[in-house]
Amino acid sequence: MSALQIRNLQHKYALTEVLSNINLDLAAGETLALVGPSGCGKSTLLHIIAGLLIPSEALIKNDFRGTACMFQEPRLLPWKTAEDNITLGLKALHVPKLARRQQAQNIAKSLGLTADDLNKYPHELSGGMQSRIALGRALIIKPDLLLLDEPFSALDIGLKLELYRLLRQHITERGSSVLMITHDLMEAVRLADRIVMMIPEPGRLIGEFTLQQSHAERSETWIYQTTAKLMANDRIRIGFGLAEGSLNLTEHLHTQHSGCSI
Amino acid sequence: MNRLRNLLPNTLSYLWSGWGALASLLLFCAVWELVGEYYGDLILPGPLEVIGQLKLMFNSGIAGPELIISGRRTLYGLSLALAVGSLLGMLAGFSMTTSMLARPLITLLLGMPPIAWLVLAMLWFGLGDATPVFTVFIACLPIVFAGAMQGTRTLDNHLKAVAQVYRLPWHMRLTDIYLPHLASYLFPAWITALGTSWKVVVMAELLSTSDGIGAALAVSRAQLDTSSTLAWVVAVLGVLLAIEYLLLEPIKRHLERWRVGVSQ
Numbered sequence: 021m022s023a024l025q026i027r028n029l030q031h032k033y034a035l036t037e038v039l040s041n042i043n044l045d046l047a048a049g050e051t052l053a054l055v056g057p058s059g060c061g062k063s064t065l066l067h068i069i070a071g072l073l074i075p076s077e078a079l080i081k082n083d084f085r086g087t088a089c090m091f092q093e094p095r096l097l098p099w100k101t102a103e104d105n106i107t108l109g110l111k112a113l114h115v116p117k118l119a120r121r122q123q124a125q126n127i128a129k130s131l132g133l134t135a136d137d138l139n140k141y142p143h144e145l146s147g148g149m150q151s152r153i154a155l156g157r158a159l160i161i162k163p164d165l166l167l168l169d170e171p172f173s174a175l176d177i178g179l180k181l182e183l184y185r186l187l188r189q190h191i192t193e194r195g196s197s198v199l200m201i202t203h204d205l206m207e208a209v210r211l212a213d214r215i216v217m218m219i220p221e222p223g224r225l226i227g228e229f230t231l232q233q234s235h236a237e238r239s240e241t242w243i244y245q246t247t248a249k250l251m252a253n254d255r256i257r258i259g260f261g262l263a264e265g266s267l268n269l270t271e272h273l274h275t276q277h278s279g280c281s282i
Numbered sequence: 283m284n285r286l287r288n289l290l291p292n293t294l295s296y297l298w299s300g301w302g303a304l305a306s307l308l309l310f311c312a313v314w315e316l317v318g319e320y321y322g323d324l325i326l327p328g329p330l331e332v333i334g335q336l337k338l339m340f341n342s343g344i345a346g347p348e349l350i351i352s353g354r355r356t357l358y359g360l361s362l363a364l365a366v367g368s369l370l371g372m373l374a375g376f377s378m379t380t381s382m383l384a385r386p387l388i389t390l391l392l393g394m395p396p397i398a399w400l401v402l403a404m405l406w407f408g409l410g411d412a413t414p415v416f417t418v419f420i421a422c423l424p425i426v427f428a429g430a431m432q433g434t435r436t437l438d439n440h441l442k443a444v445a446q447v448y449r450l451p452w453h454m455r456l457t458d459i460y461l462p463h464l465a466s467y468l469f470p471a472w473i474t475a476l477g478t479s480w481k482v483v484v485m486a487e488l489l490s491t492s493d494g495i496g497a498a499l500a501v502s503r504a505q506l507d508t509s510s511t512l513a514w515v516v517a518v519l520g521v522l523l524a525i526e527y528l529l530l531e532p533i534k535r536h537l538e539r540w541r542v543g544v545s546q
Contacts, residue, residue, distance in 0.1 A: 067443075070446075070447050071446065071447070072443050072446055072447065087447070088447070088448070089447040091440065091443070091444075093440065095440045095441065095444050097441060097444070097458065097462070098540055098541075099462035099463075099538075099540040100458070100462075100540070108444075108448055108450070108458070109448040109449075111454065111458075112448050112449050112450045112451060112454055141539075141540040142540075143540070143541075157448075161448070
């Protein structure tokens, strides 16, 4: 039983069709990575799921209760301290101030933020710190569904790995579902249970790959090897424009796990 | 606690920054004195004489009541303009259509000379309190309206998306997203409106009432009393400077303490 079902989703900006016949399922507790080249409509699809955009046409069934989103940029409110930024979602849920503060301190500790950092304004913090706060803001409301719009793409590799670890830890503890979009295959291999490939003009889903290795057993070597295997796959090569050729698009992704397994 | 700890150094550094303003004002007084000495007391009395005259006016009980009368009129007209202008400007800013409709009207209202409003107000309300109050209101309204509308329109769409994703209720969107952003547009507009309000109230009183600073200026003009005239001007400017630097500027600094390089 999937918690998010999307059928026949189409979306147009004026006369330009940006998403065409999208069918997607996301099960509870599953991490799904949507990969594809820039401009293929990944963000548009994510914004539709987040409720920021209304699609031109679609059947969407969403059973997830709490949804949080991390954007490409931290998008912190510049006039609020780190603590008030982290607890923004809790305040919207009418959690009393003392409880908010307590939870902010707990999550700050797990994110590697000091009490002093919590009193600072975003402009006083480095880019990495701001990303941690954005992650804290998303995790603190304990969402059932976490939407990630390439939030780690601008970070250095050390910080990326640390945030991946924090994210995976949260997913394991909470059993949240994650829908992440990325153009970095290795990031997808590292974090996801399933990878869906998307191509542009108009945005379509053209194949999916299930990663059966459990997260605990994913070593760096396995991640590199799997990424290399995926990079050699025709659909991915053609989708990213690395190889010439056409894709057979008659097959729709109605059923879950219909693609190749790795 | 942290904010409390920062209060004292912030206040001191604000007061310290006042030395620059004070030096600039004193330099102006020096030039005034120089020109005054060249032209003589009848044309341009020096700053010391004017301040002496102002002190005399306060001591004899002339200045106080007149200032209070003008201040009251300014306060009514300005508060009304700030409230109505900020609210309507924000509402107009929420929608593209109303902003487009409002823009030419603002240009029209900003371009209309206050003296024309004054003549109309005299015809509509006669020679009472309502005339200066209305003129101040109508002269300040478009300034505040434009500031509020511009502020609302320029809020980053990214932050609006954050508000939507985290399901902020309407009152939180207002207090946590819109108002802090709006403040940096509203405050300069309010300060401009404050300056305009004093100018307009004095002008309105000069032509339409028998009390207030404007009326007192009319009397000193009739008596060819340059030092009294300048004393009134100094009184008006003094009140203006006090309101801006002792009230509005500290509030602005407090609200915008999150900006780079301000106070913290």
